Amino acid sequence: MIELHYAPTPNGHKIAIALEELGLDYEVHRVNIGEGDQFKPEFLAFSPNNRIPAIIDHGADGDEPVTVFESGAILVYLAEKTGRLMPASSDGRKTVMEWLMWQMGGFGPMLGQAHHFNFYAKDKIGYAMDRYSNEANRLYGVLDRRLQGRDFVAGDYSIADIAIFPWTRTYERQNVAIGDYPNVVRWRKTILDRPAVQRGMKVGSEWREDLRSLSDEEWNKLFGA
Numbered sequence: 001m002i003e004l005h006y007a008p009t010p011n012g013h014k015i016a017i018a019l020e021e022l023g024l025d026y027e028v029h030r031v032n033i034g035e036g037d038q039f040k041p042e043f044l045a046f047s048p049n050n051r052i053p054a055i056i057d058h059g060a061d062g063d064e065p066v067t068v069f070e071s072g073a074i075l076v077y078l079a080e081k082t083g084r085l086m087p088a089s090s091d092g093r094k095t096v097m098e099w100l101m102w103q104m105g106g107f108g109p110m111l112g113q114a115h116h117f118n119f120y121a122k123d124k125i126g127y128a129m130d131r132y133s134n135e136a137n138r139l140y141g142v143l144d145r146r147l148q149g150r151d152f153v154a155g156d157y158s159i160a161d162i163a164i165f166p167w168t169r170t171y172e173r174q175n176v177a178i179g180d181y182p183n184v185v186r187w188r189k190t191i192l193d194r195p196a197v198q199r200g201m202k203v204g205s206e207w208r209e210d211l212r213s214l215s216d217e218e219w220n221k222l223f224g225a
Helices: 010-022 071-082 091-120 128-145 159-168 182-192 195-202 216-223
Strands: 002-006 024-029 054-057 068-070
Touching: 010 071, 010 091, 010 159, 010 195, 024 068, 054 071, 054 128, 068 071, 068 128, 071 091, 071 159, 091 128, 128 182, 182 195
Parallel strands: 002 024
Antiparallel strands: 002 054, 054 068
């Protein structure tokens, strides 16, 4: 049994999708990031960066449960645990890791900033909105070129696709015209047609909140002010 400590964000969706794709037994533990659950000592004990998601694997080899934080590290752990969603060849693994790191280091953080300044920020700062919207579009262009003539980003369907896909869910709030990236449009449809992806994206959907309605205290907890 794997405990998934979770909120329905793009990083959370990654792990729910992977668990569904791999058919692993798991239970979801809500981390209410608006109320500050991510700062509780019991959560920090296994997720020291006070971010979701994190997992506790009670089915690992040995006597002690295995804890993993950071969504990219969790995806690698699950792929290695099952021998799936990661190529066996060193070259194939290298390519998957390249695109996983691309998502972790750029696509996710930059799209997150675009989303924040275009949608969540109380003060609309033109420079920040333009800066991150432009970078978001540059990165969609990188992805679109990568997908030219390919079904998936790194050969077969892998944790690289799973890592990237959830960040494209709210492209409108990133100030991205998705039709400008036809290969991404095609790829997104292919991913969305997968039943495991549909199930994973629904996990915790009832917890999604319109963050514009949060109190000042909740907003500050969520965005680290």
